[in-house]
Amino acid sequence: MTQPNPSAIALHKKACLIRSAVLAAAAIILSGILTQAAHASDVMLANQPSSEYAARRQKLMSQVKDGVTVLIGAREEDLGEVGRFRQKNDFMYLTGVETPGAYLILVPAGLIPDKPGREILFIPARNLIQEKWTGPQMGPGAEAEKYFGIREVMASDKFFSTLLDIVGSAPARAEGRNQTAKIYTVAPGGSDAIMTREGRFVETLRGVSSAYRILDVSRTIGEMRKIKSAGEQALLQKAIDISGEGQRDCRNTVKPGLFEYEVQAVIEAAFTRNGSERPGYPSIVGSGINSTVLHYNENKKRIDEGDLVVVDVGAEYSYYTADITRTYPASGRFTERQRQVYQLVLDAQRAAEKAFKLGESTTASLKQVASEVIRSSPLRDSHGNTLDRYFIHGLSHWLGMDVHDVGDYSKPLPVGSVITIEPGIYIPDEKLGVRIEDNYLITESGLVKLSAKIPSDPDEIERLMTASHSSASAGSMKK
Numbered sequence: 022m023t024q025p026n027p028s029a030i031a032l033h034k035k036a037c038l039i040r041s042a043v044l045a046a047a048a049i050i051l052s053g054i055l056t057q058a059a060h061a062s063d064v065m066l067a068n069q070p071s072s073e074y075a076a077r078r079q080k081l082m083s084q085v086k087d088g089v090t091v092l093i094g095a096r097e098e099d100l101g102e103v104g105r106f107r108q109k110n111d112f113m114y115l116t117g118v119e120t121p122g123a124y125l126i127l128v129p130a131g132l133i134p135d136k137p138g139r140e141i142l143f144i145p146a147r148n149l150i151q152e153k154w155t156g157p158q159m160g161p162g163a164e165a166e167k168y169f170g171i172r173e174v175m176a177s178d179k180f181f182s183t184l185l186d187i188v189g190s191a192p193a194r195a196e197g198r199n200q201t202a203k204i205y206t207v208a209p210g211g212s213d214a215i216m217t218r219e220g221r222f223v224e225t226l227r228g229v230s231s232a233y234r235i236l237d238v239s240r241t242i243g244e245m246r247k248i249k250s251a252g253e254q255a256l257l258q259k260a261i262d263i264s265g266e267g268q269r270d271c272r273n274t275v276k277p278g279l280f281e282y283e284v285q286a287v288i289e290a291a292f293t294r295n296g297s298e299r300p301g302y303p304s305i306v307g308s309g310i311n312s313t314v315l316h317y318n319e320n321k322k323r324i325d326e327g328d329l330v331v332v333d334v335g336a337e338y339s340y341y342t343a344d345i346t347r348t349y350p351a352s353g354r355f356t357e358r359q360r361q362v363y364q365l366v367l368d369a370q371r372a373a374e375k376a377f378k379l380g381e382s383t384t385a386s387l388k389q390v391a392s393e394v395i396r397s398s399p400l401r402d403s404h405g406n407t408l409d410r411y412f413i414h415g416l417s418h419w420l421g422m423d424v425h426d427v428g429d430y431s432k433p434l435p436v437g438s439v440i441t442i443e444p445g446i447y448i449p450d451e452k453l454g455v456r457i458e459d460n461y462l463i464t465e466s467g468l469v470k471l472s473a474k475i476p477s478d479p480d481e482i483e484r485l486m487t488a489s490h491s492s493a494s495a496g497s498m499k500k
């Protein structure tokens with residue numbers, strides 16, 4: 022299958038933007054970046070020091086000693102014309118490099134007898150014509166090596182031949198009847214995996230030699246990413262605090278007559294205004310019947326009097342995303358039924374928090390606690406059933422660079438991991454959905470609720486909504 026060259030299309034589409042001064046300006050900016058790099062011993066890459074990325078690569082190589090690890094970075098055209106460039110999370114986690122079209126090869130020490138380890142980043146050679154549109158890019162070579170803190174930075178078009186050289190010089194290992202050289206990569210899954218770049222990479226390798234054994238490294242990286250360093254925790258806290266600003270503006274805005282997308286706009290404006298690059302996932306603003314649809318994100322309905330509005334949003338900050346859900350009564354006051362269900366969801370969340378025991382609790386054990394709270398409540402649906410049948414999703418997931426972050430769930434929650442606790446009850450017959458979701462860090466002394474400052478108490482929510490709505494009408498009276 023052939024593909025058009027998307028970057029050529031992009032250049033054509035943007036041709037009206039040509040400014041001859043841009044290239045000169047770009048060159049000046051780039052020289053500024055490089056000068057800065059030459060003086061800084063530890064460059065910050067997406068708000069984390071290059072030394073931290075280097076330590077992650079070392080740790081990965083200490084766990085994957087019997088083969089070469091290869092990662093493929095995102096390309097400018099991967100999101101087409103609609104998306105801003107975003108590096109892939111595994112690649113970002115190990116390099117901090119946001120240059121489009123990059124590759125990484127890690128060769129652990131001793132894989133090639135008597136040779137030290139190697140880490141090679143491949144980035145495209147500079148293209149001054151392209152840079153007129155996309156801005157200055159760092160090219161391969163010594164300056165990039167210093168800037169990124171990576172031992173070798175070569176041109177992307179050398180990636181495949183360099184990989185074959187390295188694999189060829191590693192001694193083949195007898196394994197069963199075959200002589201194999203192991204290549205670890207993020208192997209794609211699913212039925213159309215072969216259509217992905219990673220899938221084509223794997224197929225190409227298989228075409229070169231049947232002696233290659235290609236293995237998935239994503240679980241190993243996933244277990245590393247599960248434990249957040251102090252620096253990562255700070256970025257998550259920032260993402261959570263920005264999401265709190267969005268929830269506050271939402272609380273002050275939401276009212277009957279507005280469309281869900283108007284509320285979404287207010288929330289995402291708060292994200293952008295506070296330095297968030299993008300929402301970590303499509304914002305969910307679901308009112309009335311939509312409050313019972315878990316991943317509703319069309320946000321097109323007009324909010325009615327008496328609706329509950331489920332607002333599940335998360336700002337992304339430097340590649341880390343929050344995931345906060347609040348449920349608001351559109352008119353500023355819960356009905357008695359809404360308040361009972363809301364209080365039950367809150368009780369379930371608090372019970373799960375309280376039940377947490379380091380070294381024992383798993384996401385499954387916490388879910389059991391929350392479900393039991395809902396099951397044992399006297400509240401019933403119109404058929405007399407208990408409400409636990411309306412708690413239809415998991416209680417918790419890892420949170421990090423991915424909103425549903427990577428990592429195994431089978432073991433007790435470890436220190437340094439970050440989870441959500443998000444019970445919910447969704448009764449379509451009553452057009453009544455409630456979800457309350459907060460974010461927690463696991464520490465030696467227990468759970469720390471990172472989103473504690475974002476109000477979820479029903480009395481407080483009513484008080485704050487009433488105060489903001491009456492001050493809004495007082496403001497309009499003055500005019």
Ligand SMILES: [Mn+2]
Pocket residue numbers: 344418441443458
């Ligand atoms: Mn969530």
